[in-house]
Amino acid sequence: MASVALTEAQARAAGDEVKTWVLPIDSVPRAIAGCDTRGPIELMIDADADRLLGGAITARERSDSVQTFAMARKLGMTTKALGQTICPCLTLVEA
Known part of the structure; x- marks a missing residue:
């Protein structure tokens, strides 16, 4: 497991209105191709500022995804901007 910044509990404790997005790894083509579909991807989002x-x-191949989370957090990206970011196919980052 790898994580960046706040957990859902930490964000709520800080007073943030949180929406949580969870995607099972078995929905990601790279995980299917690599024959390891165990685990989820979870994003904690500020409901007001998005x-x-x-x-x-x-996931086994988590380093690229956690790097993307860190970049998005540092840049203050909205979920819309993050979703519009082009990621190479057959990486977990594309999730």
Whole structure:
């Protein structure tokens, strides 16, 4: 597992209105191709500002995704901007 910034509990404790987005790894083509579909990707989002508060991924190939979470958090990206970012196909980042 790898994570960046706040967990859902930490964000709520800080007073943020949080929406949580969870995607099972078995929905990601790279995980299917690599024959390891265990674990989720979870994003904690500020419901008011639509900005990433934190992210976590439980997967064998997690380093690229956690780097993307860190970049999105540092840049204050909205979920819309993050979703419009082009990611190479057959990486977990494309999730």
